[in-house]
Amino acid sequence: MNNKIKRATGLLIIEVVNSNANGNPxxxxxxxxRPNGIGEISAVSFKRKLRDLLEDHxxxxxxxxxxxxxxxxxxxxxxxxxxxxxxxIKKEMSETGNLVSFDQKEFLNSTFVKxxxxxRIFGNTFLEGGANKxxxxxxxxxxxxxISLSPxxxxxxxxTSKAGxxxxxxxxxxxxxxxxxxxxxxxxxxxxxxxYADKSGCTADDIELLKLLIPYAYDLNRSxxxxxxxxxxxxxxxxxxxxxxxxxxxLIEALTPERIGDQEEPSKSWKDYADKTGLPEELAEKVESCxxxxxx
Numbered sequence: 001m002n003n004k005i006k007r008a009t010g011l012l013i014i015e016v017v018n019s020n021a022n023g024n025p026x027x028x029x030x031x032x033x034r035p036n037g038i039g040e041i042s043a044v045s046f047k048r049k050l051r052d053l054l055e056d057h058x059x060x061x062x063x064x065x066x067x068x069x070x071x072x073x074x075x076x077x078x079x080x081x082x083x084x085x086x087x088x089i090k091k092e093m094s095e096t097g098n099l100v101s102f103d104q105k106e107f108l109n110s111t112f113v114k115x116x117x118x119x120r121i122f123g124n125t126f127l128e129g130g131a132n133k134x135x136x137x138x139x140x141x142x143x144x145x146x147i148s149l150s151p152x153x154x155x156x157x158x159x160t161s162k163a164g165x166x167x168x169x170x171x172x173x174x175x176x177x178x179x180x181x182x183x184x185x186x187x188x189x190x191x192x193x194x195x196y197a198d199k200s201g202c203t204a205d206d207i208e209l210l211k212l213l214i215p216y217a218y219d220l221n222r223s224x225x226x227x228x229x230x231x232x233x234x235x236x237x238x239x240x241x242x243x244x245x246x247x248x249x250x251l252i253e254a255l256t257p258e259r260i261g262d263q264e265e266p267s268k269s270w271k272d273y274a275d276k277t278g279l280p281e282e283l284a285e286k287v288e289s290c291x292x293x294x295x296x
Contacts, residue, residue, distance in 0.1 A: 037151025102134030
């Protein structure tokens with residue numbers, strides 16, 4: 001079932017323009033930023049975009065997917081969804097609802113594995129107290145932290161409204177309600193490791209669906225403070241063997257844009273970077289393929 005999944009290395013090049021790609025809930029949704037000014041996009045945030053995009057099976061996007069996905073919507077549900085019923089999920093993991101004992105073969109045939117795409121591909125940490133840790137699975141796909149190539153400048157605005165923003169006021173201000181990154185280019189690496197497929201139940205179709213979702217992660221998930229987040233490139237590199245035919249850090253370094261000018265100053269536009277359009281020949285020869293999912 002899983003032998004068609006190939007080891008792969010991915011790199012997303014994301015440009016953020018007057019938008020908040022990932023707010024920090026610990027700091028009033030301020031764009032994530034390190035003390036040195038470097039911006040961040042968390043892996044959780046990016047995976048949330050993919051989950052939200054797939055969760056609505058009646059959406060125009062889902063209806064454009066290949067027939068094999070549209071005909072089996074119950075096979076592509078989302079575990080990490082709001083308002084989920086934990087007792088129901090326990091019974092989906094095991095027919096008896098008893099998670100004290102674990103059987104791998106039974107687990108792979110469970111409703112849980114057949115139903116939840118994100119659990120098969122990203123793994124899961126869904127576990128009740130006292131349950132067997134065998135139910136916890138490491139995902140075939142691991143997404144890294146997104147890091148900006150230069151420090152980012154955060155712009156803060158106070159929103160005005162004729163409608164009241166506080167109880168008892170007919171009009172007023174919403175202090176610091178609009179916080180956005182003026183401009184930034186972020187790199188998010190991700191990795192496909194087939195070694196975990198037999199544990200989580202991930203299939204080649206699951207990986208194919210991931211590749212279809214990625215280019216639309218931000219375009220079809222816009223919001224008032226996330227109006228202009230562009231995936232400039234979504235590099236997907238397949239290796240020649242399951243162990244990896246080229247060090248992954250070399251592939252990522254080769255496809256990362258280079259900052260032009262002062263790297264310590266925030267960028268103003270995409271023109272402040274030297275773009276990469278593919279792997280150099282000496283690396284391209286070491287891998288099976290290198291494609292940009294955005295341009296497929």
